[in-house]
Amino acid sequence: MNNSAxxxxxxxxxxxxxxxxxDPEKLRRSLERAGAGGDAIERILAEIEDVLYSGITTKxxxxxxxxxxxxxxxxxxxxxxxxxxxxxxxxxxxxxxKYVGEILKYEGYRVQVGQIMQGHCVQHEVDVIAEKEDRHxxxxxxxxxxxxxxxxxxxxxxxxxxxxxxxxxxxxQPGHSTKFHQGxxxxxxxxxxxxxxxxxxxxxxxxxxxxxKKGSLKERIEIAGLHPLTCLTTLTKREKQQLLxxxxxxxxxxxxxxxxxxxxxxxxxxxxxxxxxxxxxxxTDF
Numbered sequence: 001m002n003n004s005a006x007x008x009x010x011x012x013x014x015x016x017x018x019x020x021x022x023d024p025e026k027l028r029r030s031l032e033r034a035g036a037g038g039d040a041i042e043r044i045l046a047e048i049e050d051v052l053y054s055g056i057t058t059k060x061x062x063x064x065x066x067x068x069x070x071x072x073x074x075x076x077x078x079x080x081x082x083x084x085x086x087x088x089x090x091x092x093x094x095x096x097x098k099y100v101g102e103i104l105k106y107e108g109y110r111v112q113v114g115q116i117m118q119g120h121c122v123q124h125e126v127d128v129i130a131e132k133e134d135r136h137x138x139x140x141x142x143x144x145x146x147x148x149x150x151x152x153x154x155x156x157x158x159x160x161x162x163x164x165x166x167x168x169x170x171x172x173q174p175g176h177s178t179k180f181h182q183g184x185x186x187x188x189x190x191x192x193x194x195x196x197x198x199x200x201x202x203x204x205x206x207x208x209x210x211x212x213k214k215g216s217l218k219e220r221i222e223i224a225g226l227h228p229l230t231c232l233t234t235l236t237k238r239e240k241q242q243l244l245x246x247x248x249x250x251x252x253x254x255x256x257x258x259x260x261x262x263x264x265x266x267x268x269x270x271x272x273x274x275x276x277x278x279x280x281x282x283x284t285d286f
Contacts, residue, residue: 013057015148022052027065033222034080036069044068070233075280078231082221083147083209086188088230088240089249093143097127099228099249100141100186104130106224109137120168128186136170137205138163139184151187151208153194159185160202188217227251227281234274239264251278 010022024045031041048064062084070077078085089095094114101111109130117126117138128139140159142151163183170176185199186207199206210216221227229251230240242264243254254260255278261271 009054010052011054012061013055015058015146016150017148019055022056024049027061030080031065031069034069035076036072036080040069040072040076044072074233074277077233078227078277078281081231081233082218082227083188085228085230086209086217087145087147088237089188089228089244090143090145093127093141095228095244095247095249096143096188097141098247099226100139101128101130102226102250103220103224104128104139106226107220108132117166118169119162119165121165124162124166126166128184134179136176136179136181137184138166138181139186142185142187144187144189147189150190150192151185151195152192153198156185156195156199156202156204156206159183160198160204163204186217225283229254229278231281232274232277234270234277235266239266252282254278255282 011019012022013019027048028041028045031044036044044065047068048061051064052061066077066081069080086096086099089099098113101113105111109132112129113127115126115129117124117129126138127141128137130137130139140162142155160183163181167181167183170179170181182203182205184205184207185195188209190208191199191206191211196206196211198204206212207215207217207220209218228249229235229243231251232240232254235243239261243260246260246263248254248260254275258271258275261274262268266274
């Protein structure tokens with residue numbers, strides 16, 4: 001019996017509450033992206049199949065796969081937990097804003113985070129401003145700690161009205177009358193259909209976990225190799241929060257300065273282990 005026939009009557013429950021047919025190939029691809037080898041993937045799939053039941057949550061499947069992958073390799077497990085790691089860039093939204101800024105810096109943009117901008121009518125607090133050549137973007141970041149939360153149409157409606165006020169002021173600046181200005185909305189989760197439709201109609205750029213299909217947030221992170229420090233499996237929740245409170249968001253920042261771990265309260269006996277995982281995850285030679 002092939003896999004599709006074997007699982008055709010098995011449904012999983014997503015974080016949003018929606019039900020969908022279980023797709024073992026989707027799980028296989030996520031393990032492959034994390035760097036797991038063929039033997040490890042087959043072993044993990046076999047063990048997960050043993051505990052599957054109709055209605056099982058995707059969260060349960062993820063936790064089981066993460067546990068099994070971590071036994072194989074800590075840094076593979078760290079890459080596998082990318083989506084969850086983004087949800088741990090809280091509780092405030094600032095770490096996510098800074099993280100988005102770091103991705104855009106990698107892509108060649110000049111970036112400012114957390115700026116007060118004078119619009120045509122009023123002042124606005126803008127999460128990220130990015131410029132490259134003749135392109136000038138006002139970027140608002142919508143962070144969710146719950147993967148089931150989606151950005152509905154009210155969010156791009158509100159952000160677009162703010163962008164239009166800022167754009168009027170920008171166009172009065174020397175050299176800006178011919179620049180391409182655009183409002184962006186970036187989220188670590190997903191958008192509703194209405195939000196996507198409004199964004200396209202209004203000329204906004206929407207960037208989410210798996211949207212757009214080409215150039216999604218997930219894809220940009222994988223290309224840049226800029227993993228959030230919350231990916232690290234060797235750090236405790238408290239230690240991660242200590243680093244985030246110090247405005248440290250990237251594994252790469254730890255790779256360059258292990259003193260950051262000392263300041264976050266990581267014991268000297270564990271620093272080497274954390275540094276090893278961080279360097280493997282960043283694929284850097286130090």
